[in-house]
Amino acid sequence: MKFYQRIRTKLAIGFLLVAFISGLIISIYARQLTIQVLYENELFHQFTRLKNLKTNLENWLIAIQKDLIFLTQSQILKQYLNSPYRQQDTNRLTNLQQSLGQEFLALLINRNLYYQITYLDENGQEVVRVDNAQGIPQIASPSQLQNKAHYSYFKKSIQLPEQGILISSLRLEREQGKIMIPYQSVIHYATPITYPDGRNAGIMLLTVDANQLLQIVEDAWLVDQEGYYLAYIEPKKRWGGPNDLNTGYQLSQDYPNLASMIAEQTEGNWHTSQNNFSFQRINALQLGNWTLIARWPNPNVVPSIVPLSFHFSIVLLIIMVLATVIFNIFNKMITYPLEKLIQIVEQVRRGNRKIRANLRRTDELGLLETGFNAMLEEINASEEALQKAKREVEVANLAKSRFLANMSHELRTPLNAIIGYSEMLQEELSELDEEEFCNDIEKIYLAGKHLLGIINDLLDISKIEAGKMVLYTESFYLPNMVNDVIQTIQPLLTKNQDTLQIYYSDNLGEMQADLTKTRQILLNLLNNTSRFNDQADTITLAVSREIDSSSKEWIMFQISNPKLELDDEQRQQFSQILGHTDPSSAYKYDSTGLGLAITNYLVHMMAGEISVENESIGGITFKVRLPAKITSSNEQTQVISQTAEAVLEEGGIVLVIDDDLEVRTVLQKYLSKLGYQVELADNGEEGLRLAKKIFPDVITLDVMMPKMDGWEVLSYLKADPELDHIPVIVLSMIEDKSVGYSLGASDYLIKPITREQISKVLQKYHFVHNDTTQLIMVIDDDAVTRDMTARMLRKAGWRVCKVEDGRIALNYIQKKQPDLILLDLQMPAMNGFEFVTQLRQTYDSIPILVLTARDLTMEERFRLNAHVVGIFQKGSYSRYELLAQVKNLLTK
Numbered sequence: 081m082k083f084y085q086r087i088r089t090k091l092a093i094g095f096l097l098v099a100f101i102s103g104l105i106i107s108i109y110a111r112q113l114t115i116q117v118l119y120e121n122e123l124f125h126q127f128t129r130l131k132n133l134k135t136n137l138e139n140w141l142i143a144i145q146k147d148l149i150f151l152t153q154s155q156i157l158k159q160y161l162n163s164p165y166r167q168q169d170t171n172r173l174t175n176l177q178q179s180l181g182q183e184f185l186a187l188l189i190n191r192n193l194y195y196q197i198t199y200l201d202e203n204g205q206e207v208v209r210v211d212n213a214q215g216i217p218q219i220a221s222p223s224q225l226q227n228k229a230h231y232s233y234f235k236k237s238i239q240l241p242e243q244g245i246l247i248s249s250l251r252l253e254r255e256q257g258k259i260m261i262p263y264q265s266v267i268h269y270a271t272p273i274t275y276p277d278g279r280n281a282g283i284m285l286l287t288v289d290a291n292q293l294l295q296i297v298e299d300a301w302l303v304d305q306e307g308y309y310l311a312y313i314e315p316k317k318r319w320g321g322p323n324d325l326n327t328g329y330q331l332s333q334d335y336p337n338l339a340s341m342i343a344e345q346t347e348g349n350w351h352t353s354q355n356n357f358s359f360q361r362i363n364a365l366q367l368g369n370w371t372l373i374a375r376w377p378n379p380n381v382v383p384s385i386v387p388l389s390f391h392f393s394i395v396l397l398i399i400m401v402l403a404t405v406i407f408n409i410f411n412k413m414i415t416y417p418l419e420k421l422i423q424i425v426e427q428v429r430r431g432n433r434k435i436r437a438n439l440r441r442t443d444e445l446g447l448l449e450t451g452f453n454a455m456l457e458e459i460n461a462s463e464e465a466l467q468k469a470k471r472e473v474e475v476a477n478l479a480k481s482r483f484l485a486n487m488s489h490e491l492r493t494p495l496n497a498i499i500g501y502s503e504m505l506q507e508e509l510s511e512l513d514e515e516e517f518c519n520d521i522e523k524i525y526l527a528g529k530h531l532l533g534i535i536n537d538l539l540d541i542s543k544i545e546a547g548k549m550v551l552y553t554e555s556f557y558l559p560n561m562v563n564d565v566i567q568t569i570q571p572l573l574t575k576n577q578d579t580l581q582i583y584y585s586d587n588l589g590e591m592q593a594d595l596t597k598t599r600q601i602l603l604n605l606l607n608n609t610s611r612f613n614d615q616a617d618t619i620t621l622a623v624s625r626e627i628d629s630s631s632k633e634w635i636m637f638q639i640s641n642p643k644l645e646l647d648d649e650q651r652q653q654f655s656q657i658l659g660h661t662d663p664s665s666a667y668k669y670d671s672t673g674l675g676l677a678i679t680n681y682l683v684h685m686m687a688g689e690i691s692v693e694n695e696s697i698g699g700i701t702f703k704v705r706l707p708a709k710i711t712s713s714n715e716q717t718q719v720i721s722q723t724a725e726a727v728l729e730e731g732g733i734v735l736v737i738d739d740d741l742e743v744r745t746v747l748q749k750y751l752s753k754l755g756y757q758v759e760l761a762d763n764g765e766e767g768l769r770l771a772k773k774i775f776p777d778v779i780t781l782d783v784m785m786p787k788m789d790g791w792e793v794l795s796y797l798k799a800d801p802e803l804d805h806i807p808v809i810v811l812s813m814i815e816d817k818s819v820g821y822s823l824g825a826s827d828y829l830i831k832p833i834t835r836e837q838i839s840k841v842l843q844k845y846h847f848v849h850n851d852t853t854q855l856i857m858v859i860d861d862d863a864v865t866r867d868m869t870a871r872m873l874r875k876a877g878w879r880v881c882k883v884e885d886g887r888i889a890l891n892y893i894q895k896k897q898p899d900l901i902l903l904d905l906q907m908p909a910m911n912g913f914e915f916v917t918q919l920r921q922t923y924d925s926i927p928i929l930v931l932t933a934r935d936l937t938m939e940e941r942f943r944l945n946a947h948v949v950g951i952f953q954k955g956s957y958s959r960y961e962l963l964a965q966v967k968n969l970l971t972k
Contacts, residue, residue, distance in 0.1 A: 092404075099403040100396070107396075119356070119378075123349060126358040126374045129300075133372055134360045136296050141365060144288055145245060147187065148269045151197070152284050156180045161273070161281050177208055181219040184210040188217045195253070195266060196287040199273070202238070202280040204229025212289070237270035237283045246270045247366035250290050250310060252324045263319070265290035265310075267367070297372060305368035307331045307339055331373075342371050354378060421449065428456065494864065499528040501868050503959045504875070549685065551594045552938045553710055558588040558635065561595065562623055565602045572607060577616035580606075585624035591635055593710040597682045604679040605639045605702045617643045625708065633708035640701035686710050732777030733757045734842070737767030737793065738811070739785045747780060747838070754839050757874070764788030768796055771803055778842060781825075783812040791823060798824035809841055854970050855879045857898040859889050859915065860931070861907040869902060869931070876963055878970075886915030893919070898926060900969055903948070905932040913940070916947045927969045931962075 151157070160176040184197040188210050198209040206225040211218055228234050237246040248268035252259045269286040294302065294311045302311035307330040308321040320329030332339035338350050338357055346361040355375050362370040424437050436456065437449040502525040509518045566580065573580055591598070602621075609619050622638040683690040688706035734756045736747045744760050751758045759774055761767035764785055771779065779797070783790035790810060797803050807826035821828065827841050856878050860866040863884075870880040881898060883889040887910045889901075901919075905912030916928060928948040936944070936951070944951065950965060 096403055099399040122376060126376055130358055130360040130372050130374050133297055133300060134362050137362055140293055144269055148271055148286050152271055152273060154183055156183055161275050181208045185217055185219055188212055193289055193292055194286055195289050198285040201282040204234050233268045233270050238272055240272050242274055250367060252319055301373040303331050303371050504872055553592055554595055555590050555592045556595050558591050565599055569603055569606045572610055576610050578610050579618045581620045583622040587625050591708055601679050601682055604675045609639050609641045617641050635706045635708050637704040642699035735759045735770055735776035735779045737761045738782040739763055750838055764793040767793055779806055779808045781808055781810050794823045853879045854899040855881060857881045857901045859883045860904040872959055886910035901926055901928045903928050903930050906934055920947050
């Protein structure tokens, strides 16, 4: 079939489908609209009906309560209650009882709502009772009167306050504990009656015929607060509550969703595939919350749809005929020009860029022809520009990669400070029992470690792209290397509740390779094997040595988790990453893909092989094959230096003398965080004793203290030749600076003081430590890292000297020799390498520990190894590891 014939067929089908679908949509819309209108009309009718029924029920209940109040205010009843009080004769009481009975009888005949109207005296004895047995109202004879003191409604109502009303639940009437047959549903309304002197005179009781109430609801349903049926289409399901027949029939058994909605809403509607339900909640006073429910079927729309469908069939037929006519017109206008244009496109596809369309039309197809010719011109003109842009992008990408590869110092240095400070803060907050803040600080610490890992991965990728990734080979014992990896990954395995099983072959021995990169490969693969777990699994690591057919030795690493459940997307991602040797492809994946891409590159860089095996039933296995002996490369990494102004600082001991515990606590926190060692005294005598014992570098002194005030302490300090040189900072609530300065105070601060005030004052003094504490010099141009390291060392009990530049450090060492030096390599003016060279010319015994953020080349490591005792990579060591190394060096 030719192209224009296919277009013609598609146009015909398209026009007919549009016509048919349009008619069908209109028909469906009309049907749904009819259903919606019928539904809304019926819903309005049902809501109106339920609302009227609700009003009738509530009015019915209120009318009963009014009748009860009317009976208690009866004049005949008041006369009867006054008779015993006035000691009238018996005939008078009898006449009043008969009159009261006639009044009860008249109300019962007029209202016809009650089974009984009864007046019971204070002993529960019926005085007057009117019955409505079988529709015949009559006054009970004296012999028929009963004592009902044991009935619950009497016991409860007699205890009510005056004008209080007791309303019993709607239930079946009982006699002697048994339900009466035929069933009589009743509600008891009772209120206490009192004599004129306020004594209990009994109760007035209305026994309501609840069957008449239930007749009000017509064919609607009525359920009580517990969901039991009071009125329902099936008589056997009524009165299912525990106080009645106890059959257990409830609305929730038949319509659980409707019952749940009624429990949450006062009114609404709910529907099923066949029926609709509307409900209204009734406030039945003390009876609880009843609910009226109306059920009505879905509206029958078939009679309305039949004539509507006929009319729409006629309209649809007309639309189809018009569509056919329009199709023939458009067919002639579109298919022929398109056929010509397609022939030109085919020639262009075959490489003929000089051909042009020449249809000479002014309509839309003419505009398409003009645009097509212009596009060909643009394609020819842009090909050279695209090639040029491609070369420029490649150059820019390479420059970007080289820039990131040289950013290790600038990125790792602040992260090292964040990790170090958060680690120290966490320990300090733990000592203060601030568990809530400890959790927040731990999140900062973990986030910093995570960010450092991502930055390291990005820097590795950038170094790979820039061609700066270098191998530094050394010989190492394989089991020791694997044990180090296990200790590093163990916290992650513990967190994920995983178990690691390790299998060694007997002939592992040594391996000559890049130790750091080999460890990185194992850590990345173990991390990927464990991180996706939702439950505890067993991960296996097998290490073996093999010899191939050419007698070349290989080290095999196999990491597997047979129970790891990965979805198809994750399995495909793993396979795609390990299928590319170009590390730039890792940028389209998350941090997992980035680490796996680096691992893939490192394995191939060391002339090895890596693969992943996905089991069809779940699980994953990584296999790595590395040569047992690898030759290193000779490329070196360049690092950018910065300059900064150098300043020397040194901490000291501060003695705080104050009788206020809160002030001492606050100052201890302030000064400890500033890096000072703090001693506390709660009175003047104790302060003088400590001053002579520890010889502090500065003293803070309160004035208003019991026994010995601050002025007296200051006089003693300045009179003692061993203590008079110590600066004293007076902290007082009263402003009397003249007295303080006259007695020899160095500074005078008015309480309350801030951390900034005390810090600014203490910076005036250069403290001199006693020589019993070992001195550590910290040389680093980054102020945050320098302060963090110094604070950590001071807290561990050592004296610290902070220096920003190697040249100033050499000048200071000529005056005072430290016991240990912590050295950063990249600094302005004089870097760490130059400092080590000049220091060793004069001082050969001072141990030097290097803390650096840069990646060292093999030549730089050899250059340092002869002069330093250790090298720590910033951000990759913990606080405890550094303190342990420092302690070990100072105790040698």
